[in-house]
Amino acid sequence: MAQFDVIYIGGGPAGYVGALRSAQLGQSVAVVEREGLGGTCVLWGCIPAKALLEAASIVQKVAKGKEFGVTAEKVTLDYGVAMKRSRAVSAQNSKGVEFLFKKNKITWLKGTGVLSAGKSVKVTGVDGKVETHTATKGVVIATGSRVKGLPQIGLGLDKTLILSSDEALIIDKAPATMAVVGAGAVGCEFADVFNAFGSKVTILEVMPRILPIEDEDCSAELEKAFKKRGIEVITGAKLGTVKKGKNNVTIPVEANGEKKEMTFDVVLVAAGRAPNIENIGLKEAGVATTERGFIKINDMFETSAKGIYAIGDVAGPPMLAHKGSREGHVLADILGGVHHHPVNYGNIPSATYCHPEVASIGLTEAQCKEKGLKYKIGKFPFSANGRARTSGETEGFVKIIRDEKFGEILGAHIVGAHATELIHEIAVARENEYTVEEIDLAIHAHPTLSEAIAEAVLDSMGKMLHA
């Protein structure tokens, strides 16, 4: 039994960042985490997936080497090796968080936490010991989310034939054929990885396009690139009840007025994430949830129970690591009694790390239309960008949507190499309410991919120079 200022339940990107900030503000902090520190992001998501995507990128580069005068013969692909490296990177990052905890004197309570009376948490340690700890300022639920699979059509996760991304990260061989169900960021990234490692990949998406929440132009551009690399993309797909064989899975697929049965060695379910709200004593503590199962919070992240807060995936979409981290930071400021800036939910970048990468911020063109906004589009293809030509990565474009009258940057959508890095110029601009004119005035180094942003901005003003 110990007393802290703040107790975080969950050591993922929301909880651990909140904990670091709380500690920085001089508070005593504990984090309840049963697995490694860093959560899904570090252990089962962002980090290991990106390590694999980097491997995929090398595969693609090597394939193009000849054109650059670099011929690699007898190239062999071993997913197992890539997977092991990915695990090592993940472990390294987790250790990094652990180091930061020590440095900031944060107590890691290894185990599972359940809300207890008042602002206290009953922790069952990994060693079986049960202890109750109390918090003076607040208990923060940051338990995250998990892939739930689609058991309603027979796609319940079984860890051998029907996998979530968690298992896909630790299989040691790329299957010969794979279906990826759901073409959001996770689906597209894994389709990319397994395609690079030689699997025959089919993407099955129920919505009419892949990356359905991105701008339609981005979806189309990525679909084109995927198809060029031999990834089969079936959108608007209705899936029937699957039949599981001994070594394969058969899925009835209805799309484009055509019905067929498709058989795969492995199915990766990348659709449907559920918040982790079970077994943490929400009901007993009087913490209400929304219809979709997220914890209900107010502007200050407080739940319906006084002194109990929620951040990250469990507190509602978008379920993104960087959204959770920012919420953790802001909540820590609130609990620490210092001035805080509210989270700007309208300015959260979205990033998909497949090849080409897709990144965006703000409104899509369809959303602008829906809101009846008057806007202008500026678009610049990487095929006209010098730097992209030097690396031979000429797929994609930068698309800027600006307000017609004031030049406010309503949205930006980038498909192309390093798109996920490029997007932050727009994030900073939007945060500071810079308009297209300020972007244009800022001198962009030559030759860089960033020049494509400057050109797209110019195009939105009808002044494009290089295309």
Next chain:
Amino acid sequence: MSTKVYMEALSPTMEEGRLVKWLKAEGDTVKSGDVLAEVETDKAVMELVARGEGIMRKHLIPEGATAPVTSLVGIIAAADEDISALIGGAAVPAAAAPVAAVAPVAPVAPVAAAPVAAVAPVAVAPTPPTPATPAAPAADGGRVRTSPLARRIADEQGVNLSGVQGSGPGGRIVKRDIEAAVTSGSANLVAAHAPSATPAPTPRRVAGGPEFRDEPLTQIRKTIARRLAESIGPIPTFYLTAEFDLSRASEMRTAAAELGDAFKVSFNDIILKATATALQQHPEVNAHWLGDKIRYFDTVHLGMAVATDDGLIVPVIFNAEQKRMSEISAEAKALAKRARERKLKPEEFTGSTFSVSNLGMMQIDQFTAIINPPEVGILAIGAIEDKVVVGADGGFEVKKKLRVTMSCDHRVIDGAVGAKFLQTLRRLIENPLLMVF
């Protein structure tokens, strides 16, 4: 933790303030939000509010002294805290002054004013606090901190940025602040740049005794001087004078008064109502000259010059064209009273689209008033007199007559345009029944 007390911009146009009275003496305990002092701005006497708590350790300017906006005027600190370093650094105000707080009395206590303590890095040694804390908000050196987008929208909508409270980082004005100001109607339109003073300078009588008396300029006097000099210089003004017959207006007024006190109105009220109605029919004179464009208003915000002991101020009857005579009468009376008591809030004397100045009660037959830019016209109302005139049958009659002179900015109003407006005004005032149609 010490809090520096700055001369804050308590009105949109305030550049300096005179500390009338310290309400917290040195040694008094101060809570955040307490009124520290009364400050005379260019418009009114306002309250300077504490942005932190502790002991009022030091007054840095005496009562009666004038200090520019953002200059350091006092220190609040713990009883035993060494404040010598703070006083030394007084010259360069890092301006914790939270912007031009529009609401004058209410201690806006804005986000920007979050105790500096919160921002201060924990690790810094407790040596002289570097005044570099860049929490500096809007009013450093008079420059308004705003995002490019907010500035662009404000330009277009004609919002005066110095009257907007910023809610962005460090008190920066961002898009939502402009939108909020516009939708709440609290925005000082650019008109507000030139709010207070209209003309009609009735020089104060010099008291007996010595042949002269030196009196320091009050803030309002300074503003009047500056504004009027600006006005008479660049504005090509011409004047139109007309004499109206007030017989029917007089009959109406008498008849209305017989119905009860609720219907008692002054001639001035009738003139204001008629002017508002006429302006609505003549948007070409209900306008602002903005340098590169003319802004015509659909609604009438009617300024009415009020004489106070300290000088002239022009409170505004907003949306006057939509108000009934009784409403205009009540509002005019209340505004005049509050003006004399110097209790007007800045938003009550900024934003007029056209003004009326009346010296009739001072037995002035007729006069010319000076335009209050960026407005483009002003009416000068003279005294009402009984005059002998030639009647319809060739005989003599006695009529109540009123002389009205309109000053027109020729850049916007041409002679015939002004004359047409006066024709409409004549029709309304001579046939007040028209105002109910």
